[in-house]
Amino acid sequence: MTAQIIDGRKIAHVLKAEVTAEADDLRAQGTSCGLATVVVGDNYSSRAYERRLGRIATELRVPHEQVDLTADITQDEVLETIRRLNEDPAVSGILVLRPLPSHISEIEVFRALAPEKDIESVHPENVGLLALGTPRFVPSTAASVFHLLDAWLDSVGEDRASFYHRSLIVVVGRSNNVGKPAISLAYDREAAVMSVDEWASKEGRLGWHTRQADVLVVAAGVAGLIRAEHVRAGAVVIDVGINPLEDPATGTVHMVGDVDFDEARARARAIAPVPGGVGPVTDVWLIRNTVAAARAANRH
Numbered sequence: 241m242t243a244q245i246i247d248g249r250k251i252a253h254v255l256k257a258e259v260t261a262e263a264d265d266l267r268a269q270g271t272s273c274g275l276a277t278v279v280v281g282d283n284y285s286s287r288a289y290e291r292r293l294g295r296i297a298t299e300l301r302v303p304h305e306q307v308d309l310t311a312d313i314t315q316d317e318v319l320e321t322i323r324r325l326n327e328d329p330a331v332s333g334i335l336v337l338r339p340l341p342s343h344i345s346e347i348e349v350f351r352a353l354a355p356e357k358d359i360e361s362v363h364p365e366n367v368g369l370l371a372l373g374t375p376r377f378v379p380s381t382a383a384s385v386f387h388l389l390d391a392w393l394d395s396v397g398e399d400r401a402s403f404y405h406r407s408l409i410v411v412v413g414r415s416n417n418v419g420k421p422a423i424s425l426a427y428d429r430e431a432a433v434m435s436v437d438e439w440a441s442k443e444g445r446l447g448w449h450t451r452q453a454d455v456l457v458v459a460a461g462v463a464g465l466i467r468a469e470h471v472r473a474g475a476v477v478i479d480v481g482i483n484p485l486e487d488p489a490t491g492t493v494h495m496v497g498d499v500d501f502d503e504a505r506a507r508a509r510a511i512a513p514v515p516g517g518v519g520p521v522t523d524v525w526l527i528r529n530t531v532a533a534a535r536a537a538n539r540h
Contacts, residue, residue: 243477243508244392248384251391252520259528260300266534267301273534274303275359275527276331280318280344281311284484284493286337293335296523302530305331311341318344319352326354332537333359333530338417356537359529360417370421373428377529382421384521385457385478386429388512392476404429410453411435412446412466412498418459418480431455438462446470458498468503477504477511480518 266273275297279286290306297304307321318340325334334357340346350362358366361377369375393400409426413419414437426433434453438460440446450456450470458466459480471477481498497514505511512518 243505244396244510246388246392246478246510246512246517248388248512248517248520251388252524254391255387255521255524255528256296256300259524259531262528262531262535263300263302266531266538269538271534271538272330273332273531274305274330275333275335275530276305276307276325276328278307278309278318278321278325278334278336280309280313280337281341283337283339285482286339288484289337292523293526297527297530300524300527302527303330313344315344315348318349322349322352326352326357331357332534333357333526335360335526336362357533359526359533361421362416367416370424373424377532378425378525379417379421380522380525380529381418381459381480381518382425383525384518385422385480386425387521387525388478388518389455389476392510400429404431407454408432408434408452409455409457410450411457411459412440412450413437413459413461413480415459415461422457422459422480426457441465460498462498463496464498464500466499466504468500468507471504471507473507474509475507477508478518479504479512479514481514482519 263273277290277293279290294304294306325331334353336349353363355363355365359377361370361379366376390400393403409431411419411422414435423433423435436449440449447470451472453472453475455476457478461481463483477499479497479499483496484493485496486493495515501513
């Protein structure tokens with residue numbers, strides 16, 4: 241078996257057209273729509289993601305303010321930055337990129353966000369709404385996992401509801417920004433759901449869990465964690481991992497996923513690779529949430 245490739249770039253291209261039309265419509269109505277990204281320190285992945293978002297925002301004609309803060313900034317200074325962005329009418333969506341330096345309280349920063357501008361649903365109010373199945377915004381990466389799945393199901397002519405109702409979705413990783421929201425979205429689709437984390441791997445039981453999956457979503461942050469022996473024949477595999485690896489000979493950094501692509505592809509029915517799978521859709525979805533926030537603000 242050689243898996244079908246779920247082409248995130250192709251799916252993102254369609255989504256881009258939809259988001260651009262929505263942003264243009266808001267602008268024609270005179271509604272402010274803008275994304276602000278906040279990065280504290282020099283984390284490689286955060287900086288790379290910020291650059292990608294800037295390019296996508298420009299492409300989709302959505303203004304983007306890039307806020308770069310030094311790693312030694314104080315908690316109060318970060319909170320003051322958030323307050324400024326909350327009050328800026330030109331900013332409809334705010335993204336604080338993780339990780340934050342150890343001396344900065346992540347939860348306090350997230351609590352400071354205006355919930356209506358919290359496009360990644362990290363404010364406690366938005367986390368609660370997501371858990372209840374009534375999200376203000378669906379976090380971009382978890383949303384993109386299921387957008388890819390839905391698009392793939394449509395392409396192969398499978399009914400979405402029937403597929404999810406008979407499927408076991410196993411999510412590897414329980415992070416607040418990907419794993420937990422993905423679990424909530426899987427519940428919303430009325431699938432059977434299993435959640436595992438690093439303890440399953442440490443106890444030597446990861447494969448026992450993952451081999452039961454009809455859909456395997458991997459967001460563990462461990463390069464090459466999932467190999468052939470972890471994948472049930474005919475499963476759908478969605479790799480969410482983004483792990484920077486440096487070539488020692490050239491110093492070039494490239495991104496790899498949590499799944500050994502070649503091994504998993506030989507067993508899966510379909511697979512979303514890294515790069516070119518979840519990532520391109522995630523970038524566009526974040527802008528989509530920014531536009532949605534502007535539209536909601538305009539209604540009030």
